[in-house]
Amino acid sequence: MKSDIRKVRNIGxxxxxxxxxxxxxERILYYTKRIxxxxxxxxxxxxxATMDSMELERERGITIASAATFCEWSDHEINIIDTPGHVxxxxxxxxxxxxxxxxxxxxxxxxxxxxxxxxxxxxxxxxHVPCLxxxxxxxxxxxxxxxxxxxxxxKLGHNxxxxxxxxGLEADFEGVIDLIAMKALYFDGDKGEKVRIEDIPASxxxxxxxxxxxxxxxxxxxxxxxxxxxxxGNVTQEMLIEAxxxxxxxxxxxxxxxxxxxxxxxxxxxxDAVTNFLPCPSDVENQALDPDNxxxxxxxxxxxxxxxxxxxxxxxxxxxxxxxxxxVYQGILAKGENIVNxxxxxxxxxxxxxxxxxxxxxxxESIPAGYIGALFGIDCASGDTFVSPGISLxxxxxxxxxxxxxxxxxxxxxxxxxxxxxxxxxxxxxxxTFKTFVSDETxxxxxxxxxxxxxxxxxxxxxxxxxxxxxxxxxxxxYRETITRHAEFNxxxxxxxxGSGQYGRVAGYIExxxxxxxxxxxxxxxxxxxxxxxxxxxxKGFRNCLAKGPKMEFPVTGVKIVINDGASHSVDSxxxxxxxxxxxxxxxxxxxAKPVIHEPxxxxxVETPSEFQGQVMGSLNQRRxxxxxxxxxxxxxxxxxxxxxxxxxxxxxxxxxxxQGKAQFxxxxxxxxxxxxxxxxxxxxxxxxxxxxxx
Amino acid sequence: xLKSDLIFRNPLRLMGQDTEDTLPPxxxxxxxxxxxxxxxALLVQLAVDTLIQxxxxxxxxxxxxxxxxxxxxxxxxxxxxxxxGIRQSDRLxxxxxxxxxxxxxxxxxxxxxxxxxxxxxxxxxNIFSPRIIxxxxxxxxxxxxxxxxxxxxxxxxxxxxxxxxxRIHRHxxxxxxxxxxxxxGIGDLFEAILQLQPEEKGIRLVPLKGRSAQVPSxxxxxxxxxxxxxxx
Numbered sequence: 001m002k003s004d005i006r007k008v009r010n011i012g013x014x015x016x017x018x019x020x021x022x023x024x025x026e027r028i029l030y031y032t033k034r035i036x037x038x039x040x041x042x043x044x045x046x047x048x049a050t051m052d053s054m055e056l057e058r059e060r061g062i063t064i065a066s067a068a069t070f071c072e073w074s075d076h077e078i079n080i081i082d083t084p085g086h087v088x089x090x091x092x093x094x095x096x097x098x099x100x101x102x103x104x105x106x107x108x109x110x111x112x113x114x115x116x117x118x119x120x121x122x123x124x125x126x127x128h129v130p131c132l133x134x135x136x137x138x139x140x141x142x143x144x145x146x147x148x149x150x151x152x153x154x155k156l157g158h159n160x161x162x163x164x165x166x167x168g169l170e171a172d173f174e175g176v177i178d179l180i181a182m183k184a185l186y187f188d189g190d191k192g193e194k195v196r197i198e199d200i201p202a203s204x205x206x207x208x209x210x211x212x213x214x215x216x217x218x219x220x221x222x223x224x225x226x227x228x229x230x231x232x233g234n235v236t237q238e239m240l241i242e243a244x245x246x247x248x249x250x251x252x253x254x255x256x257x258x259x260x261x262x263x264x265x266x267x268x269x270x271x272d273a274v275t276n277f278l279p280c281p282s283d284v285e286n287q288a289l290d291p292d293n294x295x296x297x298x299x300x301x302x303x304x305x306x307x308x309x310x311x312x313x314x315x316x317x318x319x320x321x322x323x324x325x326x327x328v329y330q331g332i333l334a335k336g337e338n339i340v341n342x343x344x345x346x347x348x349x350x351x352x353x354x355x356x357x358x359x360x361x362x363x364x365e366s367i368p369a370g371y372i373g374a375l376f377g378i379d380c381a382s383g384d385t386f387v388s389p390g391i392s393l394x395x396x397x398x399x400x401x402x403x404x405x406x407x408x409x410x411x412x413x414x415x416x417x418x419x420x421x422x423x424x425x426x427x428x429x430x431x432x433t434f435k436t437f438v439s440d441e442t443x444x445x446x447x448x449x450x451x452x453x454x455x456x457x458x459x460x461x462x463x464x465x466x467x468x469x470x471x472x473x474x475x476x477x478x479y480r481e482t483i484t485r486h487a488e489f490n491x492x493x494x495x496x497x498x499g500s501g502q503y504g505r506v507a508g509y510i511e512x513x514x515x516x517x518x519x520x521x522x523x524x525x526x527x528x529x530x531x532x533x534x535x536x537x538x539x540k541g542f543r544n545c546l547a548k549g550p551k552m553e554f555p556v557t558g559v560k561i562v563i564n565d566g567a568s569h570s571v572d573s574x575x576x577x578x579x580x581x582x583x584x585x586x587x588x589x590x591x592x593a594k595p596v597i598h599e600p601x602x603x604x605x606v607e608t609p610s611e612f613q614g615q616v617m618g619s620l621n622q623r624r625x626x627x628x629x630x631x632x633x634x635x636x637x638x639x640x641x642x643x644x645x646x647x648x649x650x651x652x653x654x655x656x657x658x659x660q661g662k663a664q665f666x667x668x669x670x671x672x673x674x675x676x677x678x679x680x681x682x683x684x685x686x687x688x689x690x691x692x693x694x695x
Numbered sequence: 696x697l698k699s700d701l702i703f704r705n706p707l708r709l710m711g712q713d714t715e716d717t718l719p720p721x722x723x724x725x726x727x728x729x730x731x732x733x734x735x736a737l738l739v740q741l742a743v744d745t746l747i748q749x750x751x752x753x754x755x756x757x758x759x760x761x762x763x764x765x766x767x768x769x770x771x772x773x774x775x776x777x778x779x780g781i782r783q784s785d786r787l788x789x790x791x792x793x794x795x796x797x798x799x800x801x802x803x804x805x806x807x808x809x810x811x812x813x814x815x816x817x818x819x820x821n822i823f824s825p826r827i828i829x830x831x832x833x834x835x836x837x838x839x840x841x842x843x844x845x846x847x848x849x850x851x852x853x854x855x856x857x858x859x860x861x862r863i864h865r866h867x868x869x870x871x872x873x874x875x876x877x878x879x880g881i882g883d884l885f886e887a888i889l890q891l892q893p894e895e896k897g898i899r900l901v902p903l904k905g906r907s908a909q910v911p912s913x914x915x916x917x918x919x920x921x922x923x924x925x926x927x
Contacts, residue, residue, distance in 0.1 A: 155760045516785070614816035621822045629761040629797035630813070634804055640761060673789065 005302060005370050006280045010079045010327070012097060012129070014120040015106035020136045024106060024261040024270075025069075025080060031193060031268055032071035032078070070355060070372075076275040079372045097124060098395075099313045099327040099372065102278030103131040104270070109143040109258070112633070113151040114607055121156045130248050132255045132277055133158070134270050138166055139173040139260040142635075149256050158254040159247070161218040163273065164266075165211050166258055167204065176258055176266050177204060179212045180240050185269060192264025218253060219243035241276050248277045281370025286329045288385070288393040291342070298393055304332040304368040307388035308339060311395045312380050315430045324375045325356070326367065329395070331388060333373070334366035342385040342394045352376040381429050403435050404600040404645055404669050406448035407455050408473035419468035420445070427458055434458060448478070451667060452649060477646045479683070480598045480672055481549030482558040486511040489589035490565070493581035501572035504581035506530065506538055508563035510589035519546060520560040530566035530578070537575040538563055541582025550587055551595045552687060557672075561586070596674045597683065600645045603670040606655065608663035610637045615658045623647035624676075642670055646679075718827075721851030723843070723884050724858040724905075727875055728891035732898055734860040736921035737891065738829050739771045741858055745827050746791040753825035755810065756799045757832035764797050764831075774920040796823050802832065807845040814853070828857045835861050835877040843884050863890075874903070891916065896926065 013021045029035045070079045081100060097103065103124055107117060124131055133152055135145040145166060152160035164176040167184060175186040177200050184201060188194040200208050216235055220227040223243035229235045247253025257273050259266015282302040288309055289295040300309055308331030316323045326333065333339065335353050340346070354361040354374050367373035380386075385394045411417035424436045424447070434449045449455045452475060462468040490507035513520050521539045530538065542561050549556040566581075604625065608616045610632065616639055617627055625643035648667060655663050675683070718724050728734045742752045756764045776784035798813065817823040828850070833839065850857050863875045870879025878888065887905030891898050897915035900923065913926045 154758075155762070512783075514783075613813070614820070617816060617822055618820045621820060626793050627796055627817075627822060628792075629765070629799065631761050632798065632800045632804060632809075634801065638761075 005282050005368075007076045007275075008079070008280050008370050009076060009274055009278050010081075010099065010101045010281065010370070010372055011274055011278055012081045012100040012103040013106060014097070014103055014124070015108075015117060020108070020261050021106050024104075024134065024136060024267065027192075027261045027264060027267040028078075028080065028271060029069065029071055030191065031271065032073050034069070034071045073271045074275050078271070078274060081372075097127045097129050099311060100127075100129055101281055101284045102274070103129050104274065105131050105133045105254075107133055107135050107148050107152070108140075109135045109138045109145050109148055110140050111607070111636070112144075112148045113155045114638075117156070121158075125251075128251065130251050130279055132248065132257060132273055133160060134266075135256060135258045136261055138169060138258050139171065139263045139265070141170050143169050143173070145169075145256075145258045152254060152256065159218065159252055160254045160256050161215055161244075162211055162256045162258075163215065163244070164256075164258050164269065165204065165208055167201065173260060173263065173265065176269065177208045178269060179208060179215050180237055180244075182208065182212065185266075187265045187268075192267070195268050215244075216240065219247060222247040222250075222253065245277045249279050249283055288329070288395050290392065291394055292392050300330040300393075302369045303330060306330045306369075307391045308333055308386065309391075309393050309395070310339075310367075310386045312378075312382060312384045312386065315380075315382050315426075321377055322379065323354075323356075324378045324380060325372065326375055326386070327372050328367045328369050330369050332366050332368045333375075333386070338389055339386045340389050341380055342387055342392060343381070344384075347389060348378055348386075350375060351378070382432060402478075402669075403433060403448035403450060404478050404602075405451060405455065406446050406476045406478060407459075408439070408444040408446055408476070409459065409470040410444065410473075412469040412471065416468045416470060419466040420462060420470055423458075423462040423466040423468055427461070444473070446476075450669070475649060477644075478600055479552070479554040479675075481551050481554045481556045481595055482598055483510060483512055483590060483593035483595050485594050487589045487592035487594075489585040489592075491581055491585035491588050492567075493577055493584055495577075496572055501569070502574065502577035502580065503567075503569035503572035504530075504534070504574075504577040505565075505567035506541075506563055506578065506581045506585040507565040508561065508585070508589075510586070510593050511560050511562075513558050513560045516558065517560075518557045519543065522560070522562045524562055524564040525566060526564075529568075530563065531568055531573070534568065534573065534575065534578040535563075537578040538566075538582045540575075541579035542586050544579070545583055545586040545590075549595065550590050552597055552683065554597065556590075557598075561589075597680050598672040599675045599679075601642050601670050601673045602645050602648060602667045604641050604643045604648065604651075604665055604667045606639045606641070606663055606665040608637055608639065608659055610635060612659040612663060613637045613639065616655070616663060619651075619654055619658055623651065624679075644673075644675070645669075718856035718858070718886055720854035720856060721847065722856045722886040723847065723850070724856065724887040724889070725861045725878060725885050726858065726889050726891070727861045727863050727877070727903070728898075729863055729865060732891045732893060733916045733921050734862070734891065735767055735831055736771065737889075737900070737916065737923065738831055738858060738860055739767045740775075740923060742795065742827075742829055743768065743771055743775060743791070746794045747787075749791075749794060750826040751794045751796070751824060753814075753823070753828045754795065754797045755805075755828060755830045756797065757802045757805050757830070759799065759832065761797050761799055764799065768795070771921070774922050778920065778922060796825070802834065805833070807842050807849065810846075811849055814849075818853075825855055828855055829859075830857060831860045833859055833861075835859075835881075840881050843881060847884055897924075 013025055015021045070077060072078070105117065105120065107113060135148050137143060138145060149160050149162055152158045163179055165179065166176055167174045175184060177184050182200060184198045186196040186198065188196050216226070216230050219240055220230050220243060223239065223246060226235065226239045226243040229239055244253060244255055248255060255273060255277055257266065257270045259270065261267055286300045287297045288300055290298050308328065310326050310328040310333050312324045312326050314325035333350060333353065335350055337350050339348055339350060341348060352375070353364050353367060354376065355364050356374050361374065364373065387393055409420070411420045424445070427434050428436050434447065434454070436445065436447045438444070439446050447455055447458065449458070459470060459472060462470060486509060488509045492505040493502060495502040521542060523535050525535070546556045546559070604620065606616050606620070613630065620627060620639065620641040620643055623643050624647050625641040627639065627641045629640045631638040651665070655665055726734050726737050742754060745752050754764060772788060781787060846857060861877050863877050867876035870876055872879060872882055874882040875890070878885065882888070882904065885904060888903040890901045890903050892901050897918050899912060900914040900916065901912050914923055915926050916922070917924045
């Protein structure tokens with residue numbers, strides 16, 4: 001391991017589906033001599049790319065769990081997290097970005113900035129991750145890197161500046177011109193491993209000089225030295241690199257590199273750019289929260305001598321037990337030392353410490369500040385913080401969206417049942433957006449997550465990795481109930497006929513919350529009409545009603561309850577009595593407050609060739625979709641719509657068949673919205689039928 | 696505040712500059728200004744005013760991405776909601792949103808036949824049928840007359856009115872018909888023309904053509920919120 005933190009880079013590779021991230025990573029590992037052969041995603045050799053370590057990923061040609069690996073380039077150590085491109089797995093992307101210092105945004109030179117690139121870019125912005133762009137697939141028909149650079153500016157608002165121009169494009173793509181060194185680079189050898197540096201072809205010289213001027217103009221905004229040198233006409237490579245780096249670190253400049261990973265062109269200059277322009281751990285300011293001090297932010301120093309602060313950002317179940325991927329932000333995590341899990345307060349002894357290379361590993365002694373590694377035999381959940389004994393700091397909690405879809409699963413036999421529970425335990429620890437519980441009513445095991453594909457992948461993983469055969473029910477949408485108007489309640493709970501009596505009266509009103517909060521309880525009782533000791537019982541009584549709404553038994557949200565009057569009895573009033581009174585009051589008020597059902601609405605983005613625009617809009621419209629926008633981008637059209645999740649099941653098949661398989665879509669949760677009356681009636685009917693069947 | 700109050704209180708309406716009253720079906724309106732004075736802000740206010748009346752608006756942006764157009768709407772709506780103290784503004788926003796559709800084109804790839812094709816798609820499938828089209832970013836150069844004439848026919852056929860933003864330049868002298876250079880020779884296609892002129896107090900909306908063209912304008916764009924207000 002390097003001792004110089006300035007020579008370390010923790011980077012992520014993020015992009016839209018099928019932009020070639022995994023292929024690019026494979027080439028990076030090959031050129032940095034971490035692997036000795038190249039296997040392609042969906043390759044004919046049946047081996048699959050090194051970073052797609054899960055069997056399922058290889059089969060589907062997509063990256064699901066981000067594998068971490070490291071490599072060395074020009075005396076620098078680069079830790080790479082290969083992140084999944086599908087929006088159903090964005091928690092993985094979010095988590096990766098949380099622990100990274102810089103990222104490479106891979107874009108397709110034909111498809112350009114696509115919907116998922118926009119999502120990933122938003123996430124990078126949220127975590128202030130500096131990035132550079134790699135425009136891949138320049139060998140493809142229709143490749144146009146300048147259009148993609150323009151899209152980076154227009155669609156993502158990046159100050160994108162080209163560091164290279166292509167030598168030929170599409171089938172004639174031969175190499176690139178480096179605008180910093182003003183040299184032409186060609187990639188010779190079977191696998192492009194030999195970089196041949198030549199003079200710029202005369203036909204491209206004028207264009208190269210013009211683009212270099214633009215590059216110097218953009219970079220000189222970050223360096224007075226460069227600006228002066230540009231005026232005097234003596235710009236050096238070092239000055240230019242320094243200025244571009246400065247701009248990149250503050251996210252005010254995005255260097256653009258081009259190439260074709262599949263054709264082995266342009267990857268080595270990308271690695272140079274990673275070492276030259278992306279930050280080292282000490283360039284980045286990381287914050288932790290002090291839980292004992294009102295969660296005040298504390299700035300961490302990337303110093304191995306300070307007390308340890310480390311974040312477990314990913315768990316994997318390997319053949320030797322749980323493998324915990326960890327990023328050390330401060331101090332050093334060494335074998336044999338004691339550490340504390342801040343969430344549980346448990347003290348643990350560090351066992352084996354390893355450095356990961358996809359699914360192979362290398363044993364090491366310690367992980368110093370700024371590095372990413374993995375631990376064995378540590379029991380923890382994803383997102384846990386580890387610290388040295390005696391200090392209490394926690395890394396900021398990551399944004400975790402609520403699941404929007406659920407599915408009942410039933411194991412086929414006893415063996416599957418045991419394996420299923422092991423798998424579910426593991427998955428819910430690994431992925432905070434995946435949740436599991438047993439339904440009180442049916443006794444079924446329910447899994448819930450962020451989309452159809454998200455759950456499908458876990459069911460497949462159960463089958464393959466845990467040998468758990470399960471049958472699945474119909475996907476269920478996470479509906480909610482809420483109220484739409486103000487209503488008064490005044491309820492007396494009275495049971496005073498023999499035995500110990502119960503008495504409590506609760507009065508007040510119920511109304512929708514103003515700021516979209518789930519539940520607000522306010523006590524405005526004056527003069528002790530409800531004695532203070534019974535107020536918590538009232539609140540509890542109201543809260544208990546929220547889990548199952550009176551209308552359709554969906555969870556109730558967005559309700560504000562204010563109690564302002566009541567009555568008690570010196571003997572017969574009790575916590576129990578007031579809880580029951582609150583329940584009665586809730587039912588009374590709720591019925592008068594015009595309750596409605598809300599359903600999850602998804603933001604669906606379809607990218608389709610323009611000729612299918614009409615069909616795509618029609619297909620979304622048929623699904624109760626609201627077309628928000630249509631973006632015409634020449635041959636491609638991007639349609640954005642808001643569609644109820646309940647109507648999105650099986651959409652991928654419909655879209656494929658209506659567009660000859662040429663369109664693709666991504667989907668993410670947008671909001672909850674009231675369902676139309678006709679749909680509500682349908683739901684009521686279905687629920688009644690279900691109840692009948694159960695009875 | 697009730698939706699009807701909001702409709703009534705719109706300063707544009709108080710000036711008689713109501714989008715629909717000003718423009719008959721098939722009518723054209725133009726918002727003229729130099730770069731950066733607030734053409735898009737005003738255009739979006741016209742849109743929001745129409746949306747609040749449950750009328751469909753098609754916003755065509757040439758050059759700006761959808762995300763940026765959406766941000767304009769959110770910003771203008773937020774400012775209107777704050778200014779008029781609308782309670783539960785989220786609900787009103789949700790109500791008006793289905794009445795809006797945004798289309799973006801690259802400046803070079805936009806053409807009237809293409810827009811017509813898209814509109815036909817939307818109408819035939821009963822997806823969206825606009826009452827007003829807003830076109831932001833159309834280049835008013837030498838070739839625009841043919842496009843505008845074709846668009847006028849389309850607008851008349853489908854009973855829609857169309858508002859344009861028109862960028863003008865300080866150095867351009869008015870045409871022989873007295874119209875700003877950008878509209879010279881095509882001014883007769885427009886039923887209403889409003890120009891934004893910067894002044895000390897703010898940015899004044901000066902009607903050059905239309906019902907209120909003869910009246911001195913009391914309307915200003917508030918430079919902090921970019922909302923139209925009446926000069927006190």
